[in-house]
Amino acid sequence: MLFWTRRSRAMVWTLFAVVVLVVFVAPIGTVVVAGFAGSWTGPLPSNLGFAHFGAALSGDNVASLSVSLQTAFVAGILALALGAWAAIAASESSGPIRRIVDAVFHLPIAVPSVAIGLGLLISFNEKPLLLGGTKWIVIVAHTVLVLAFAFSAVSAALQRLDPAYRQAAESLGAGPFQVLTRVTLPLLVPALGAAAGLAVALSMGELGATVMVYPATWKTLPVTIFGLSDRGQVFFAAACTSVLLASTLMALALLGRIRTRAATR
Secondary structure (H helix, E strand, C coil), X not given: CCCCCHHHHHHHHHHHHHHHHHHHHHHHHHHHHHHHCCECCCCCCECCCCHHHHHHCCHHHHHXXXXXXXXXXXXXXXXXXXXXXXXXXXXXXXXXXXXXXXXHHHHHHCCCHHHHHHHHHHHCEECCEECCXXXXXXXXXXXXHHHHHXXXXXXXXXXXXXXXXXXHHHHCCCCHHHHHHHHHHHHCHHHHHHHHHHHHHHHHCCCHHHHHHXXXXXXXXXXXXXXHHHCCCHHHHHHHHHHHHHHHHHHHHHHHHHHHHHHHC
């Protein structure tokens, strides 16, 4: 907007394209290409093939992918429900309470994920809340980590809602529950869909807290990728990473389609 000549706009767009290419496209493209490589000792990979992808789509790696998808969707649903409930409740509260709720729900993104994982591991390692060694501690960890983003998305959408819709419903005799279910939530469908997509995407790639809490029977694909790269199996790890990227994009596309259908009803 600050550049009016055609030449200056072309320079800005060129700079933007270079930054996107170097920062985003090149690293991801390198990972995908490395998944096909048998070796990479020169400027270009050699011995290209599908052997690594075949292994990435079989055995324990498919099980890890399934664990990641299940964890992401369950954690996303929980985070969306809790985050939306907290955002709606905070919007109806007084200023001090709203600020306290906002601070509490944003706390997970203000501390390292490893600290959250360790905290959950210590807190839920004794009865009556014995979650250590089960899949539920991984799901709880992911829910806590993505909860802030769901809360933020819904809170921002609530601030943009026109209060006239609610006032009109109340003037027609609608109670608080009817206003919530028939006015507020339908208007929040786009924000809820965006929050769900963000929660799933973040959960699919989460590693820091997961490494601290995961049991051997519930290992996510990022943990598997970390183990492969730690053992020096970089090309195999790249193939698994490519599978993770594709699965995340497919999950986001599915959520986007569901959101579009829900918004048009």
